[in-house]
Amino acid sequence: MVSATSELLPLADGCLILSHRLSEWMSNAPTMEEDIALGNIALDLLGQARGLLQVIGDETGVTEDELAYFREPQEFRNPLICELPNGDFAFTMARQLFVDIWLAHVWSELAATASDEQVRGVAEKAIKENAYHRRHSSSWVVRLGDGTDESRRRMETATEALWPYRGEIADDRWYDAVDAALTEATLTMPPRDAWTQRSSLDGWHTEHLGYLLAEMQSLARAHPGATW
């Protein structure tokens, strides 16, 4: 039996925080289709986060809303990469691909091994949602990496800027998949042994998470206990 808080929290929080970041693109994406795509992906991630937060809440005696809206930054366990500001579209897509590849592996494992039925159910569903997300992010990484001089420059910049934030999500399988995707995009993957952050597992975050939570939690904190 997985211990919900230690093993599921990084996953649940990662989905929740990345969902919020993607939702910041609403009405600001480069095209209408992209607005809709990012909204759909954000919604899937939010649903996945909720499914897991319910399980964690049941184990620890709190509600999913209390977990999402009334925890402090240091209590969140999302991988740092999820909380980074969106940057430009290339940064958002490169990050999405990195996280999608991580999630693909995590969901497959959970679907095969989780003893909790709800966790297994969330994972079985998420595998299929993730496949569509990954198809989207990887096609953009290829399109921008193997595109114009400007789009290539932005994708290279994004990959380098994200690289020190892969610590909590990278393993051999992840590197292999990222390497294959970047190679298809005619880009070179930075070194596997380059230094990386991985402090979120101890509750240490970038300064960005506090600002994100201030916005995400403001309504619930202004009206504690309110329900729809």
Next chain:
Amino acid sequence: MTRTTEARGWALLEAVPDPEIPVLSVVDLGIVRAVEESDDGRSVQVTLTPTYSGCPATEVIMRDVRTALQASYDTVDVRTQLSPAWTTDWLSDKGRERLHGFGIAPPSGRTTLPLIDAGGPASCPRCGSSKVEELAGFGSTPCKALWRCTTCREPFDYMKVH
């Protein structure tokens, strides 16, 4: 428990439309796992499997199902079952025909993981041409993508294989 009484619950659910795609009933959509009545026929328990993790229609569907059954039962218990996950393989044949008639191309083929290259619609739901191309992988609801027919030039929704 007899087939006749169970059929009453299923018949009531046949009349509950999907809020986003109202030509489909929740039964056509394939989300009803079980309908079980008590022996006296006064209470019913329905088990549903949601379509997408974050689909906002799910909560509306649960409410609509409860309301529809309360017309005929004293006690209604609506439960969710996540595993096995819902798949478009569970859409009824009638549902697929209705989708097509509504202008939404039904999912082509069966769901096979890892679903990386899931293909696209077999034909344009408006003119029947098989010359179609993808405009966007995501559409107006979680279940749809936007495609275009290169024969009649009309864009149309495609319900993705899932």
